[in-house]
Amino acid sequence: MLKFLAVVAFAVVTVAANEPVYKTKTFNAKLDHFSFTSNATFPLRYLINDTYWNPSSTVAPIFFYTGNEGDITMFAENSGLVWEFAPHFEALIVFAEHRYYGESLPFGNLSFTDPKYSGYLSSSQALADYIDLIAELKIAYPKKQKHHPTPVIAFGGSYGGMLSAWIRMKYPGVITGALAASAPIWQFTNMTSCDAFNRVTTSAYGESANQGCVDTIKKSWSAIDRLGANDAGRAWLTQTFKPCKPISGKSNVKDLKDWLTDMWVNLAMVNYPYPANFLAPLPGHPVREVCKRMVTDVSDDKKLLLGIFEGATLYFNGTGTLKCMDFDSQGTQDLGTLGWDYQSCTEMVMPMCDRGDTMFEKVAWDIKTVSDNCYAQFKVRPNVNYVRNLYGGKEISASSNIIFSNGLLDPWSSGGVLNNVSDTSIAVILPGGAHHIDLRASNPLDPPSVKQARKFYRSIFKQWVNTVRNEYEN
Amino acid sequence: MLKFLAVVAFAVVTVAANEPVYKTKTFNAKLDHFSFTSNATFPLRYLINDTYWNPSSTVAPIFFYTGNEGDITMFAENSGLVWEFAPHFEALIVFAEHRYYGESLPFGNLSFTDPKYSGYLSSSQALADYIDLIAELKIAYPKKQKHHPTPVIAFGGSYGGMLSAWIRMKYPGVITGALAASAPIWQFTNMTSCDAFNRVTTSAYGESANQGCVDTIKKSWSAIDRLGANDAGRAWLTQTFKPCKPISGKSNVKDLKDWLTDMWVNLAMVNYPYPANFLAPLPGHPVREVCKRMVTDVSDDKKLLLGIFEGATLYFNGTGTLKCMDFDSQGTQDLGTLGWDYQSCTEMVMPMCDRGDTMFEKVAWDIKTVSDNCYAQFKVRPNVNYVRNLYGGKEISASSNIIFSNGLLDPWSSGGVLNNVSDTSIAVILPGGAHHIDLRASNPLDPPSVKQARKFYRSIFKQWVNTVRNEYEN
Numbered sequence: 001m002l003k004f005l006a007v008v009a010f011a012v013v014t015v016a017a018n019e020p021v022y023k024t025k026t027f028n029a030k031l032d033h034f035s036f037t038s039n040a041t042f043p044l045r046y047l048i049n050d051t052y053w054n055p056s057s058t059v060a061p062i063f064f065y066t067g068n069e070g071d072i073t074m075f076a077e078n079s080g081l082v083w084e085f086a087p088h089f090e091a092l093i094v095f096a097e098h099r100y101y102g103e104s105l106p107f108g109n110l111s112f113t114d115p116k117y118s119g120y121l122s123s124s125q126a127l128a129d130y131i132d133l134i135a136e137l138k139i140a141y142p143k144k145q146k147h148h149p150t151p152v153i154a155f156g157g158s159y160g161g162m163l164s165a166w167i168r169m170k171y172p173g174v175i176t177g178a179l180a181a182s183a184p185i186w187q188f189t190n191m192t193s194c195d196a197f198n199r200v201t202t203s204a205y206g207e208s209a210n211q212g213c214v215d216t217i218k219k220s221w222s223a224i225d226r227l228g229a230n231d232a233g234r235a236w237l238t239q240t241f242k243p244c245k246p247i248s249g250k251s252n253v254k255d256l257k258d259w260l261t262d263m264w265v266n267l268a269m270v271n272y273p274y275p276a277n278f279l280a281p282l283p284g285h286p287v288r289e290v291c292k293r294m295v296t297d298v299s300d301d302k303k304l305l306l307g308i309f310e311g312a313t314l315y316f317n318g319t320g321t322l323k324c325m326d327f328d329s330q331g332t333q334d335l336g337t338l339g340w341d342y343q344s345c346t347e348m349v350m351p352m353c354d355r356g357d358t359m360f361e362k363v364a365w366d367i368k369t370v371s372d373n374c375y376a377q378f379k380v381r382p383n384v385n386y387v388r389n390l391y392g393g394k395e396i397s398a399s400s401n402i403i404f405s406n407g408l409l410d411p412w413s414s415g416g417v418l419n420n421v422s423d424t425s426i427a428v429i430l431p432g433g434a435h436h437i438d439l440r441a442s443n444p445l446d447p448p449s450v451k452q453a454r455k456f457y458r459s460i461f462k463q464w465v466n467t468v469r470n471e472y473e474n
Numbered sequence: 475m476l477k478f479l480a481v482v483a484f485a486v487v488t489v490a491a492n493e494p495v496y497k498t499k500t501f502n503a504k505l506d507h508f509s510f511t512s513n514a515t516f517p518l519r520y521l522i523n524d525t526y527w528n529p530s531s532t533v534a535p536i537f538f539y540t541g542n543e544g545d546i547t548m549f550a551e552n553s554g555l556v557w558e559f560a561p562h563f564e565a566l567i568v569f570a571e572h573r574y575y576g577e578s579l580p581f582g583n584l585s586f587t588d589p590k591y592s593g594y595l596s597s598s599q600a601l602a603d604y605i606d607l608i609a610e611l612k613i614a615y616p617k618k619q620k621h622h623p624t625p626v627i628a629f630g631g632s633y634g635g636m637l638s639a640w641i642r643m644k645y646p647g648v649i650t651g652a653l654a655a656s657a658p659i660w661q662f663t664n665m666t667s668c669d670a671f672n673r674v675t676t677s678a679y680g681e682s683a684n685q686g687c688v689d690t691i692k693k694s695w696s697a698i699d700r701l702g703a704n705d706a707g708r709a710w711l712t713q714t715f716k717p718c719k720p721i722s723g724k725s726n727v728k729d730l731k732d733w734l735t736d737m738w739v740n741l742a743m744v745n746y747p748y749p750a751n752f753l754a755p756l757p758g759h760p761v762r763e764v765c766k767r768m769v770t771d772v773s774d775d776k777k778l779l780l781g782i783f784e785g786a787t788l789y790f791n792g793t794g795t796l797k798c799m800d801f802d803s804q805g806t807q808d809l810g811t812l813g814w815d816y817q818s819c820t821e822m823v824m825p826m827c828d829r830g831d832t833m834f835e836k837v838a839w840d841i842k843t844v845s846d847n848c849y850a851q852f853k854v855r856p857n858v859n860y861v862r863n864l865y866g867g868k869e870i871s872a873s874s875n876i877i878f879s880n881g882l883l884d885p886w887s888s889g890g891v892l893n894n895v896s897d898t899s900i901a902v903i904l905p906g907g908a909h910h911i912d913l914r915a916s917n918p919l920d921p922p923s924v925k926q927a928r929k930f931y932r933s934i935f936k937q938w939v940n941t942v943r944n945e946y947e948n
Binding site: 032033034035036037038115116118119120121122124125128131132135149169170171172173174346380385389390391392393394395396397398399400401471 | 508595596606609646
């Protein structure tokens, strides 16, 4: 698997306490929505709940989650906001799976073996799947008052939030408005500096824990290098970090560092103020908790790295059931990392680098190497301007009815929309918030910003559905 | 060739007196913009003029004609407005050819032989070609002030106008605004009654000429039927209408009626108030002129049809050089009828019918037959909801900066946008105007509505380009 930051699976989520109730269905999605070379279709999975749906209401909407890079059940379970809001809006709830993820593989096991199979994995095709599905749903769930329009509110977090913003931009006649939570639509070439992500992550550690933790992590890389430079040191690293494969050479040392890098990022993303389950249970404020376990202000490499391991243990092995640490896993096994690797190699090319002024190691963004690795793995090469040309880049002032929310503790806020872009495409900033915390079920420990945001969303959504009715009736 | 009204080539245009000056270039367009199955590209032709282009101006735009179903040189020669406005805006002028028309055939002579070749002919792909071309042009023609944005105003008439409206809707970050002249974006299933087109055409004849002409045309169909019912009558029809192939059977009689039907429609479209050249020179107000040649209020079939032939002669054979009338030609040979037939068989499915209350014959819209014919010719079947799902149908109130202009004498105004759809997506009605007359070069004989519209366009375009500058500078 490619190991560069851009392929960090960035929608780490946790399992909600209350499992949502839904029916699982499929619909026949066109393989190719924009050409007519074939009529092929494939079953796209979606989850649906019509408990609250009121077809007699002129304003009852469809709540449509634009599924992202993973099994859709995971997103359904981690988007409590949608379920909590639905009764108040008498909404039909739909979570649609993104093609090439979960159970929605157009070519089964062959899906990623050749461009002739993998080539239909694109954001455009996924959005068109959702539009066709909505058209079918409107027939299956008609309003009692014939021809009365059904508002559709799109929801999404992370890449799913990018999709919810983009589906409103591209299909505003179908999608009434969108909540794009933690959607880094500007994490692309010439839009955001490639080092912004690491800088935001570092600052989140400083704010959530303290500068000592940042310094310790910063020092850990050279400590690993020093120990990794000889057999005795590698033996110590193996004994300490308990990898499933021993650290016997340089590449294993790099694997260790990549594995830790991913962990720090993932930990920052799920840095919620309340206990949440992801693989193993994490306490509230996990960044602070992990940092607490680490000794700071030490010059002894081994002492320092023992602390780092303590931190990693909390993240990866809170329950103590793992026998060894799998460096090939990014701790995100529910996500479709193969699919996301592919998307990062075609359209979703998010440059990542570090200038040496963060808690991470200095690293350049090397598009040539990225491209060559992509070709080796998938026989495709990234197009760095694709997303800009397709979705407008920073020129989105013509968009409307989009809420871009970003938690300031979230690394991905680096590529998010942090200022209003038009009268009705607006930015919501969530101090104290990690990755799409606002999409999650409400929690008494939510930061005030998140509590306030939810109230605001509710009033905006009401405006949106009323506008659809008023436009129709006038 | 399919013969149903929906495939009437609907962008009949005339050659301007002053030939525009341009360079002809090509760029490598991606065959498929929305999937990654292949890297294939093909040369897409475009015409460019940089005489007026001022890179030092902060507001100088690109005037971009979104080519439609024909050879792009024809549209360049018949869109005088673009050339007349360019000096005032210091604009770069570009006319881009639509893929699968003119010289922009991705697979040469094979292009329509199989869905694996023809399948990439779609409006989405064409729009994406234009967006990529614009990105290249911005690099080739940079502003002197680095990073200063270049506004782009899209122009188009007829299907080209549909494309100019849609490209603004789909890519508002690239396209600042659009003039969509005579763009029947609502000539689709469940948007416009299928008989509207014939009703508007009939009313245009009544207004341009008189009710007698309408009645005569209406009576001609049964007169043809009566004469076409026996050998002697068919011989008379052959002698009178001078077809290249004799009218010897029922199907030839139908060909005659289809040929006349197309003619009446085409004549209404080019019913300009000044002489214009199309195939043969036409006088100003050609509908009135043709009707003058026809006797009215007659019960004698032959006398009536001789008048009809006189009319047809003015349209088809004004210079008297044709030896016979080719019923297979719709008098629109510069248009890519094969390409348009194909598009009518996939996404551009425009239902046409007649309830017997117009000057045309009663005819039902029979989607099953249409579909079967499509399959027989192209191995594709029409999708009647495709355009609605893709471009929003009547739900386009979120669009902005689009001028929808429609001449009230234009048959295609039946499917046009005749009311404002938002604050800045507005309708301009042109009484006395035929098919996209406002896109043509100005003429002293233009109706007042067209003269006024041109002044209005100029002020709106100024607003658009200024807004781009102001948004950038603020």
